[in-house]
Amino acid sequence: MTEAGIVGRRTNRRGLATRENMLEAALTSLASGDPGSVSANRIAKDAGATWGAVKYQFGDIDGFWAAVLHRTxxxxxxxxxxxxxxxxxxxxxxxxxxxxxxxxxxxxxxxxxxxxxxxxxxxxxxxxxxxxxxxxxxxxxxxxxxxxxxxxxxxxxxxxxxxxxxxxxxxxxxxxxxxxxxxxxxxxxxxxxxxxxxxxxxxxxx
Structure with a gap:
């Protein structure tokens, strides 16, 4: 296996972990019932990420909410x-x-x-x-x-x-x-x- 292949797979694992963390942070935040929790920026902050990272993983806010609902x-x-x-x-x-x-x-x-x-x-x-x-x-x-x-x-x-x-x-x-x-x-x-x-x-x- 090449080094590039190893790095690529590690990157994928990191990306999946980031995605999972964002989805779990979203569900935890939304479950609070606070209307202010329906905010990708706030959820990204709770997950220790940025809005740019959310867009990278899900495309846009629509893709993010769809993924959150799909997880449930x-x-x-x-x-x-x-x-x-x-x-x-x-x-x-x-x-x-x-x-x-x-x-x-x-x-x-x-x-x-x-x-x-x-x-x-x-x-x-x-x-x-x-x-x-x-x-x-x-x-x-x-x-x-x-x-x-x-x-x-x-x-x-x-x-x-x-x-x-x-x-x-x-x-x-x-x-x-x-x-x-x-x-x-x-x-x-x-x-x-x-x-x-x-x-x-x-x-x-x-």
């Missing part, structure tokens, strides 16, 4: 891809999805996502114009989530439009329950989750 998607991959066992009941499958989202939406990654999304344009056309790669990453989540739900019920005789309806409803419903928990609701949220599970099972079974 990688961590979630496979959590709900298949039933725990072939005979798992419909009630158990729905309940497992609801419980996973209920607890997952309180994670540091979820807080980081919410903080970042709050700073991005709400209008899809504007988001796609200003942050095309970030918009594409977010759009891919919708497709992946639907596919996850389809796999969860694939061996059951359930109408596809029913699965799609449940996939559309659950994320928003769980964000509402998580918000209630964070606000210190007096409501019994365990009962709320079980009631939602029963309602969705009835809908999928009808």
């Amino acid at each position: 998607a990688e961590r979630r991959a496979g959590l709900l891809s298949t039933p725990e066992h072939p005979d798992e009941s419909l009630h158990r499958r729905v309940g497992r999805i609801i419980d996973t989202l209920y607890h997952g939406l309180s994670s540091a990654d979820s807080r980081a996502i919410e903080n970042l999304r709050a700073a991005l344009p709400r209008d899809h056309d504007e988001l796609e114009r200003l942050y095309p790669r970030t918009a594409a990453e977010l759009a891919s989540w919708e497709k992946s989530w639907l596919e996850t739900c389809q796999r969860a019920f694939a061996d059951l005789d359930i109408a596809p439009d029913r699965v799609q309806g449940v996939a559309t409803l659950i994320p928003g419903a769980m964000r509402g329950l998580v918000s209630e928990r964070q606000l210190g609701s007096y409501a019994d949220l365990d009962v709320a989750r079980e009631t939602l599970t029963k309602a969705l099972v009835a809908y999928l079974s009808s």
Whole structure:
């Protein structure tokens, strides 16, 4: 192996390490919930780097935010891809999805996502114009989530439009329950989750 090859590989490893540090710094900063944390300059400083280094690794702020979001998607991959066992009941499958989202939406990654999304344009056309790669990453989540739900019920005789309806409803419903928990609701949220599970099972079974 030539010396040039060794140096090149070391440079690549250093570059990957720098990239990883920036992504982790971004997620840590964004998870604080501070609106001011949605700043590439601040995140670069937290990572001991510069904005120029961020641009070198990710191209621009759009590429950076897209990479941050993609990192969180990688961590979630496979959590709900298949039933725990072939005979798992419909009630158990729905309940497992609801419980996973209920607890997952309180994670540091979820807080980081919410903080970042709050700073991005709400209008899809504007988001796609200003942050095309970030918009594409977010759009891919919708497709992946639907596919996850389809796999969860694939061996059951359930109408596809029913699965799609449940996939559309659950994320928003769980964000509402998580918000209630964070606000210190007096409501019994365990009962709320079980009631939602029963309602969705009835809908999928009808």
